[in-house]
Amino acid sequence: MTKTDLFRVIIKIFGIYCFIDAIFQMIPNLSYSGGFYSISLKVSLIFILVTGLIAYFLLFHTDRIIKFLRLDRGFDSDNIDIGSLKNDGLFKFALIFIGLLLVVDNIPQFLNFCYLAFKKQVSSTGLDEVDGFMLEQQLDYNWWIVSALNVLMGIIILTNYRRIANLFLKKEKNVG
Secondary structure, three states: OEHHHHHHHHHHHHHHHHHHHHHHHHHHHHHOOOOOOOHHHHHHHHHHHHHHHHHHHHHHOHHHHHHHHOOOOOOOOOEOOOOOOOHHHHHHHHHHHHHHHHHHHHHHHHHHHHHHHHHHHHOOOOOOHHHHHHHOOOOOHHHHHHHHHHHHHHHHHHHOHHHHHHHHHHHHHHHO
8 A cells, every 4th residue: 555545545534524524513503594594594504515515625636635735745665564454444444433533523512412401301490591601501402413313323333334344345346
């Protein structure tokens, strides 16, 4: 494997993660808007456009990114010895990495929303709005569900990475 191939894999891993994260963050942003001309709708559409462009460039223009950032320069040799790791091993590693990112990135947010829901149910006054704004602790059911879905998707990817890899690699072998 060459160093350029390694950077391609790393950049594409982050592109896939960016795409998955954008999809799950887009859902709550679009679920509530104060009207067609509201500022939240405009910000959500700008967010979707920018994140989509970033994911597109990370996934489909990796060579341009490598050349622009000059990632292939400054190494002693062109090849990187990775032993017996092949395409399927790299793909499995990427799936494990994406699954871990989804779980680690969303567990704190999910647990915070669980705490806020518990606090709302147990407290006699509910969530005090003044404290909520000051501490930036508000119970938002959309984000709670999205963080739970991200954690669930990460766990599913981590537990089934071999099946997912075989599914995608089998399709690739049939096409190629």
